[in-house]
Amino acid sequence: MPVVAVVNRKGGSGKSTLATHVAAYCAGAGQRVLLADVDRQLSTQRWLKRRSAHSLDGRVPIMGLAVEPNQVLRPPVGTMHVVIDTPGGLRGFDLARVVMYADAILMPVCNSAFDRESAADCYAELKALPRVAGGRCRVAAVGMRVDGRTRAADTLRLWAERLQLPFVGVLRETQTYVRCIDEGLTIFDLPPAKVQADLAQWQPILQWLEPTLARPNEPVPAAAKASAAAVRAAALRAPRAAPSPARAPAAGGMAQRVGRLMELLPIPRFLQRDS
Ligand SMILES: Nc1ncnc2c1ncn2[C@@H]1O[C@H](COP(=O)(O)OP(=O)(O)OP(=O)(O)O)[C@@H](O)[C@H]1O
Ligand SMILES: [Mg+2]
Numbered sequence: 001m002p003v004v005a006v007v008n009r010k011g012g013s014g015k016s017t018l019a020t021h022v023a024a025y026c027a028g029a030g031q032r033v034l035l036a037d038v039d040r041q042l043s044t045q046r047w048l049k050r051r052s053a054h055s056l057d058g059r060v061p062i063m064g065l066a067v068e069p070n071q072v073l074r075p076p077v078g079t080m081h082v083v084i085d086t087p088g089g090l091r092g093f094d095l096a097r098v099v100m101y102a103d104a105i106l107m108p109v110c111n112s113a114f115d116r117e118s119a120a121d122c123y124a125e126l127k128a129l130p131r132v133a134g135g136r137c138r139v140a141a142v143g144m145r146v147d148g149r150t151r152a153a154d155t156l157r158l159w160a161e162r163l164q165l166p167f168v169g170v171l172r173e174t175q176t177y178v179r180c181i182d183e184g185l186t187i188f189d190l191p192p193a194k195v196q197a198d199l200a201q202w203q204p205i206l207q208w209l210e211p212t213l214a215r216p217n218e219p220v221p222a223a224a225k226a227s228a229a230a231v232r233a234a235a236l237r238a239p240r241a242a243p244s245p246a247r248a249p250a251a252g253g254m255a256q257r258v259g260r261l262m263e264l265l266p267i268p269r270f271l272q273r274d275s
Contacts, residue, residue: 001075002212003082005102007126009097010118011088014108014144016043019085022106024186025206026213027060033064038098040182042066047149049176059189081213092123098128102137103254104212106205107165108144111152116159123165140208144169168208171201 006019015090019035023044026033037044048064063076075082088110098104105126109119112273119141131137143156160167171177176195180186187198206213 001079001082001214002093002103003084003101004104004106004212005084005086005098006108007086007090007098007102007107007122008107009089009091009122010110010115011111013088013115013119014113014142014171015088016085017041017144017181018106018108018142018152019044019083019141020047020181021186021188022201022209023081023083024059024188025202026081026083027062027105028188030060031213032060032063032078033083033234034065034075034079034082036065036075036082036084038067038090038094041087041166044085047184048183050182052171052184054146054184054189056189083262091122095122095125096129099126099137101129102131103182104209105132105137105139106168107139107141109141109156110144111146111150111156120159123163138166138208138212140166142168142205145173146170147173156223166208169201169204182188197220209271 006015007017016039023033023035035044035048045064045066051062063079065075082101083194084098084102085099090098107119107122107126109115123139124139126132126139129137141160142157143153146152156170157167175224176187176190176198180190187195187202194201202207268273
């Protein structure tokens with residue numbers, strides 16, 4: 001069951017907008033998708049409530065779930081995809097917990113120095129987590145609210161290139177997104193002819209997600225299904241590179257330690273998958 005998480009420390013960067021769109025895209029493709037919300041603002045769950053007022057023919061209803069940090073979450077049987085919306089300021093243990101289950105992470109980034117700096121810090125922390133470092137969880141940035149009349153897209157592309165962060169596209173600034181979210185809808189629910197430009201911008205993002213989304217029936221990775229003892233034993237057996245505190249940046253070192261701690265934890269507190 002592929003899990004796509006939307007993560008960025010920066011509040012208001014567009015996480016819920018991306019999460020609702022990825023979920024609606026999956027639903028439009030006939031997939032049973034769970035939209036899980038780790039954010040206590042519950043933006044996506046409120047959006048789902050507004051969405052329930054529409055009769056969206058041919059679209060599978062999106063399932064919703066609010067997730068308390070300490071709650072064990074079991075996606076309902078039959079769930080084919082999970083999309084996780086996360087709160088601003090997510091870091092440390094809470095970030096590592098989300099990453100432990102994510103196969104792909106989209107990071108929405110607006111074009112201001114504040115946004116880029118915050119996103120860079122978040123990416124540095126992500127990269128230090130074993131699941132991301134080992135390639136089991138892919139990460140890519142999406143430029144958000146990009147004004148096509150400016151050089152914002154180029155600036156963001158260059159910024160991502162310097163960080164060696166895959167940059168998979170930009171979404172333009174348009175009230176269509178604002179109105180959609182107000183109505184419990186997404187670009188994918190509107191008549192395609194009316195949102196051609198926006199659908200075109202989504203293509204490279206969906207293409208990047210494709211390897212993850214294309215395998216809804218793939219069994220859950222062994223590590224996620226393993227019993228508590230097996231997870232602990234595997235983590236202890238795995239060879240660990242000797243830590244090099246002199247060379248490791250402080251934030252990365254901490255993130256790495258948190259990541260390893262997560263692998264040693266017997267019970268996935270945040271998310272348990274049905275096999
Ligand atoms: N492409 C866009 N064009 C115009 N407005 C947008 C676009 N994308 C998002 N927005 C608006 O930007 C605001 C922030 O978006 P959103 O709520 O998705 O961010 P967030 O990262 O989830 O915020 P928070 O950290 O508070 O959860 C919202 O008002 C949303 O409607
Ligand atoms: Mg949000």
